[in-house]
Amino acid sequence: MSTAHSDHDHPAHLAHHFETSAQQMESGKLGMWVFLATEILMFGGLFCAYAVYRANNPDVFLFAHRALDTTWGAINTAVLLASSFTMAWGVRAAQLGQKKLLIGLLIATLFGGAGFMLIKTVEYKAKWDHALFVGPSNAYYHDNGTLADPGEAAHSSEYIEKHGDTDGGHGGHGDDHGAGHGDAHAAGHGDSHAGDHGGDHGAQADAPAPAASKIAAPAAPPTGLHADLLTHKRPVLGAGESLSTGIGAIQASHKGSHYPAFTELDPLNTNRTHIFFQIYFAMTGLHGLHVLIGLGLISWICYRAGGPMTRALLVPGLFVSVGIYFVFVWWLVSANSGWFPTTALVAAVLCLIAGALWGAKNVALTKPNPDADSEFSPGYYTPVDCVGLYWHLVDLIWIFLFPLLYLIH
């Protein structure tokens, strides 16, 4: 390419069908914005699902959102905003031709995105421990109009109600459910399935006795309540009214606390409690996938922006980072039984060894080469700008997800 271009009077980055670099850049950015619009429309579908379910089941959202950790959510918002800032600064560095600074800022942005994913892992792990994950593994999963596993649901409700009470402020309770109660519940689970979960709870030091009797309630009632409601003269309208106007009544019914307990939910809505978690995982999962793709794109930009040594170390560095991530995952799940902790440890060791060997080889073979330089210059930085736009969009979506999921009041 560049040899073919050398006799023309235009820079190597300029494609034949553009008049000027400026025109090429404007076209590239326009294309990026059209792509971002399709991204917004894709997330729009999930926001719509959220809006419809929240409008129909406001008390479910008031109850279930307390399972989410506001402190971690707020920290993650700050982490993502900081990485957005370093990215915007990186674009500025590219515009001004500050090549070393650009690489430093891109790496800082990578750390921000990785930090976000680490915290997301901690949060997902807590949901997994308390049977609040996606699909049938969710404790509130419904099968033909009844709770698939009432004992499990009672367990999770106790966790949500207690967790929600401590989670009001910014206090540092982030790790208490990671280790402490996570293990207690995991240990208790097996017995509760057998039937006598009331006694099982009493044995736990931190479970108050009145809570235990409340917990037993949802096991039997669903069918009974449905039957009661059906004997009313106009059950349909009654239920419909409570769906749309129930919030005031719910707030009044549990004096002091703004949030309903599971047993205080409209019996119709207990069917839909698991839907909150399906929506939560669909939205944050798709967003997390975008963070991962963004990390990949920023790494690619970093590679193109770097000199020989950056290029030699970048891909091995990614392997080492993934290895460190798996060490973290292994540490997080090391108390669990089964194949997962071992697999995480094996993956971690493999990634670390591969990264270290590959990095050592690359460094040994790389010679300083003043001709091999950054691809970007003040005249050509469109890829930096477009990846920056993508990263800001990821941030933008989180700006809406955070209050919608974590800060329901």
Add this chain to the structure above:
Amino acid sequence: MSHDHAHDEHAPHAVPLGFLALIFGVLMVLTFVTVGVTKFDFGYSMNLVVAMAIALVKALLVGLYFMHLRWDAPINGFILVASLLFVTLFISFALLDTGAYAPTQAAAALRGSTP
């Protein structure tokens, strides 16, 4: 390389660093505000409106300054606003629809069938 060509044909608009830092600071403050404001009870809908208003201000700051829309070709901002309008339209009609059908869904749930 291409430096010489670049400078004469197109001088990029670099946002001053202090200004970027200021926007970042405002975004962080707004994050604290949006968490702190949940301590106050303005009523279920009003709290949602306040949270969304803060999110919208944050989104505007990111869009206008981090994403350069303030200085960009207007068509880029137009595309963003258009996509947001269509999302709003989509969600509004879905909500109107589900509002009309809510009693029917409730009846189906009572019968124990999936609505």
